[in-house]
Amino acid sequence: MAQVTRPRDCEGNRGQMILLMGVVLAVMFVALALLVNAAIYTDNVATRGGDPAGEALEYQNGVVDSVSGLLAEENNQAGGTTATDIEPAIEKIGDTHRQYHLRRAAMAETTTDRVYEGLLIEQTDSGGLANWNLNDAESVRSFEITFEPGEMPQLNLTTDEPFEIDVGESKRYVYINEDNPGDLVVAESVGNPICTADASADEVRFDVTGGRFGGSSCDTGWPGADVDGLSFSNGENAVGTYELTVKGTNIDSDDPPPDTTTIIYDVDLTLQITTPELRYERSVTVVPEGVDA
Amino acid sequence: MRSDDRAVSVAVGYVLSLGIATLLFSVLLIGGSGMIESQTRTVTHDELSVTGQQLAADLSGADRLVRANVSDGNESKTLRLRTDLPERTAAGSYTIEISHDDTEGTIELRSTSPDVVVRVHFWSQTGVGKSTVNGGAVEISYDGSGPLEVESI
Numbered sequence: 244m245a246q247v248t249r250p251r252d253c254e255g256n257r258g259q260m261i262l263l264m265g266v267v268l269a270v271m272f273v274a275l276a277l278l279v280n281a282a283i284y285t286d287n288v289a290t291r292g293g294d295p296a297g298e299a300l301e302y303q304n305g306v307v308d309s310v311s312g313l314l315a316e317e318n319n320q321a322g323g324t325t326a327t328d329i330e331p332a333i334e335k336i337g338d339t340h341r342q343y344h345l346r347r348a349a350m351a352e353t354t355t356d357r358v359y360e361g362l363l364i365e366q367t368d369s370g371g372l373a374n375w376n377l378n379d380a381e382s383v384r385s386f387e388i389t390f391e392p393g394e395m396p397q398l399n400l401t402t403d404e405p406f407e408i409d410v411g412e413s414k415r416y417v418y419i420n421e422d423n424p425g426d427l428v429v430a431e432s433v434g435n436p437i438c439t440a441d442a443s444a445d446e447v448r449f450d451v452t453g454g455r456f457g458g459s460s461c462d463t464g465w466p467g468a469d470v471d472g473l474s475f476s477n478g479e480n481a482v483g484t485y486e487l488t489v490k491g492t493n494i495d496s497d498d499p500p501p502d503t504t505t506i507i508y509d510v511d512l513t514l515q516i517t518t519p520e521l522r523y524e525r526s527v528t529v530v531p532e533g534v535d536a
Numbered sequence: 537m538r539s540d541d542r543a544v545s546v547a548v549g550y551v552l553s554l555g556i557a558t559l560l561f562s563v564l565l566i567g568g569s570g571m572i573e574s575q576t577r578t579v580t581h582d583e584l585s586v587t588g589q590q591l592a593a594d595l596s597g598a599d600r601l602v603r604a605n606v607s608d609g610n611e612s613k614t615l616r617l618r619t620d621l622p623e624r625t626a627a628g629s630y631t632i633e634i635s636h637d638d639t640e641g642t643i644e645l646r647s648t649s650p651d652v653v654v655r656v657h658f659w660s661q662t663g664v665g666k667s668t669v670n671g672g673a674v675e676i677s678y679d680g681s682g683p684l685e686v687e688s689i
């Protein structure tokens with residue numbers, strides 16, 4: 244009779260294949276579980292995070308808006324504000340913003356590098372324009388002159404000297420040529436007009452820094468950054484009013500402007516913000532809000 | 537002569553069981569490993585896409601900070617932005633290659649085994665220097681001029 248039973252010493256080898264496959268399948272299931280977990284985690288990460296620039300931009304714009312508003316308010320009051328007056332207020336603004344961002348794990352530091360004083364120069368009573376000279380003018384903004392062409396003389400350009408605005412590097416002339424009495428002109432050099440306006444109008448506004456003359460564009464980019472001193476000459480050949488804000492305070496005492504007020508022209512700040520991800524530092528020049536510089 | 541076929545069914549049954557089991561396990565192994573490879577490729581693609589989008593968002597954020605113009609432009613800026621990207625994906629380590637031309641750039645993320653390549657486009661008006669870095673934390677830097685630079689930290 245055949246032996247149909249396995250010898251006793253072979254019993255331990257049975258089921259090895261099933262066991263091996265079980266282990267292999269278990270490993271595969273674990274790998275699948277890890278992959279599913281990775282997919283879920285990835286989708287979760289995809290919805291996280293925010294704008295890394297948001298905190299820094301919020302801080303930067305907050306400080307600039309606050310200081311800009313402060314300068315505007317100080318200048319709009321009676322004027323006469325000096326750098327010494329404004330620095331503690333800027334420091335207070337910096338402290339307020341630092342406290343706010345500190346609560347959001349961001350270290351913000353505002354440093355005042357320099358406060359530039361300037362002058363608001365204006366002539367509000369209509370009449371012949373005064374001649375004056377500001378030796379240390381570096382920049383100008385909000386520069387507007389309102390001419391009254393009907394009151395202005397018609398000039399013979401070979402003998403008369405037209406009204407002249409000199410910013411050191413270049414000049415502009417505004418006049419009515421007797422050979423062309425219908426036009427009030429702006430010229431880069433006498434006899435070469437670049438912009439014209441109707442001389443029969445009651446008033447012609449020349450927005451020097453805004454680049455408009457008599458309601459039309461006269462945008463030549465002048466004076467731009469090329470200001471090195473500022474003066475009015477031959478003002479007796481122009482009639483009207485004007486207002487401008489100048490960076491500089493050194494008035495030629497022999498030729499002073501008619502009405503001046505000390506103001507804060509602009510402020511240089513260094514802004515620094517540090518978060519766990521971001522370190523950002525920049526210098527910035529803050530001007531009073533609403534200016535056209 | 538008389539043949540003796542006693543106990544043959546036991547042996548045949550044993551062989552049949554062994555064969556069926558082998559076939560079943562083979563099918564399971566082949567199918568399972570194929571599915572794992574397929575899932576690995578899919579998950580790696582997802583991970584690289586998300587990683588690329590994170591880096592693209594941070595590059596655009598850095599660009600916004602550099603371009604943020606709050607005054608007359610006469611200013612200096614320095615910027616360091618750390619981005620914590622994963623060091624590995626389901627497929628292991630990977631590389632990030634950044635190229636930029638004019639205002640448009642491409643981040644190419646590449647893993648090997650399985651070979652998965654993902655390209656993410658981004659916009660930046662500030663230039664971005666061409667670079668290739670490994671996965672993991674990277675830093676986007678700007679030193680007041682020139683392009684944004686991306687390097688491993």
